[in-house]
Amino acid sequence: MGSIELSRNDVLENEQTAEAAKQVLTKADPIEQLYRDMIVQLGENPSREGLMKTPARAAKAMRFLCQGYEQDIQEVINGAVFSSDARDMVVVRDIELYSLCEHHLLPFIGKAQIAYIPNGKVLGLSKLARIVDVYARRLQIQEELTNQIANCIQKYTDAKGVGVVIEAKHMCMMMRGVEKQNSSMTTSCVLGEIHDDPATRAEFFSLVRR
Numbered sequence: 001m002g003s004i005e006l007s008r009n010d011v012l013e014n015e016q017t018a019e020a021a022k023q024v025l026t027k028a029d030p031i032e033q034l035y036r037d038m039i040v041q042l043g044e045n046p047s048r049e050g051l052m053k054t055p056a057r058a059a060k061a062m063r064f065l066c067q068g069y070e071q072d073i074q075e076v077i078n079g080a081v082f083s084s085d086a087r088d089m090v091v092v093r094d095i096e097l098y099s100l101c102e103h104h105l106l107p108f109i110g111k112a113q114i115a116y117i118p119n120g121k122v123l124g125l126s127k128l129a130r131i132v133d134v135y136a137r138r139l140q141i142q143e144e145l146t147n148q149i150a151n152c153i154q155k156y157t158d159a160k161g162v163g164v165v166i167e168a169k170h171m172c173m174m175m176r177g178v179e180k181q182n183s184s185m186t187t188s189c190v191l192g193e194i195h196d197d198p199a200t201r202a203e204f205f206s207l208v209r210r
């Protein structure tokens with residue numbers, strides 16, 4: 001038997017292996033390689049046991065933390081806007097919030113306080129938390145995140161007024177540079193009557209103040 005002669009089975013097997021390798025290649029997230037390169041640039045060895053699967057895990061984590069880019073707010077709300085005669089301010093407190101600062105790609109973590117004054121329509125309660133997640137799971141600055149959440153609620157409920165307050169701690173402040181470990185940042189966005197009417201505005205801020 002000649003040494004370069006391959007049986008039909010060998011050929012099939014090679015084709016299958018090539019196909020499998022191709023699938024692995026096409027499946028691999030391009031971000032994995034970027035993390036592998038980063039690990040090398042940081043002076044680490046990406047082949048050591050503890051780091052072997054890190055690029056794949058980190059890429060998956062980053063995709064998750066940025067999945068808001070893939071999500072359509074209309075689909076998220078998915079008809080959960082209900083007719084209602086409610087006229088008083090609806091307040092939802094302490095919605096947990098996890099986001100990434102767009103300046104350092106480090107987390108900022110906090111809570112959102114949300115209120116709106118219905119104008120014939122209310123939003124399913126769980127949807128407020130979903131709206132927060134859709135905008136938080138992007139590269140963000142806290143000020144914009146606050147505005148986007150408020151404007152989204154305004155748009156889909158046609159509320160008479162909307163107020164959003166976010167208080168968050170930024171890892172880029174706490175872990176590096178100035179290392180102000182107990183500092184937190186508060187941002188707010190008020191629209192409609194909550195913006196225009198001093199009494200309503202005062203009511204909002206007293207309801208969400210801790």
Ligand SMILES: [Zn+2]
Nearest residue numbers: 101103104172
């Ligand atoms: Zn930052």
